[in-house]
Amino acid sequence: MIVTISLNGKKITEDISADMTLYQFVREHGCYSVKCGCETTNCGLCTVFLNDKPVLSCAVLAARADGQKVETLEGLQKEAEEFGRFIADQGAEQCGFCNPGMIMNAIALFRETADPTDEEIRRYLAGNLCRCSGYEGQLRGIHEFMKYKKEGGASWAK
Ligand code: FES
Numbered sequence: 785m786i787v788t789i790s791l792n793g794k795k796i797t798e799d800i801s802a803d804m805t806l807y808q809f810v811r812e813h814g815c816y817s818v819k820c821g822c823e824t825t826n827c828g829l830c831t832v833f834l835n836d837k838p839v840l841s842c843a844v845l846a847a848r849a850d851g852q853k854v855e856t857l858e859g860l861q862k863e864a865e866e867f868g869r870f871i872a873d874q875g876a877e878q879c880g881f882c883n884p885g886m887i888m889n890a891i892a893l894f895r896e897t898a899d900p901t902d903e904e905i906r907r908y909l910a911g912n913l914c915r916c917s918g919y920e921g922q923l924r925g926i927h928e929f930m931k932y933k934k935e936g937g938a939s940w941a942k
């Protein structure tokens with residue numbers, strides 16, 4: 785089947801198999817930040833934005849993205865760099881494997897919610913498994929980022 789998908793701002797028209805996942809599609813187009821940790825919708829590593837909303841690309845058929853906008857971390861460099869340094873400063877980036885998925889969901893959270901509570905942050909990031917950090921460093925990094933945002937940083941965040 786022929787689909788046309790806008791991937792990180794670039795329109796791609798391609799003949800794909802009906803069972804191709806969105807995860808396979810973005811990887812085949814060089815978006816290697818998107819990783820597969822489980823294929824069972826449990827780890828969050830494969831998170832991409834489909835029309836600005838985070839989805840697990842291992843669980844979405846590429847055909848569903850026909851005519852839609854898809855973004856990966858490769859297309860969100862400014863936001864990722866601006867937020868990512870707060871995570872790195874807290875030592876929460878250990879092996880780094882979970883980071884792209886966590887950063888995608890954090891960006892979605894900051895776009896949607898101006899001042900999330902700890903409970904909201906934990907709920908929002910609950911689908912992102914990290915085997916190294918214990919999540920506390922990530923939470924500290926998010927709080928530091930929110931302080932920076934209140935001081936006028938990160939104009940892309942709410
Ligand atoms: S690979 Fe998609 S949630 Fe784990």
Ligand code: FES
Pocket residue numbers: 876877878879880881882883913914915916917
């Ligand atoms: S830093 Fe290693 S899995 Fe999260």
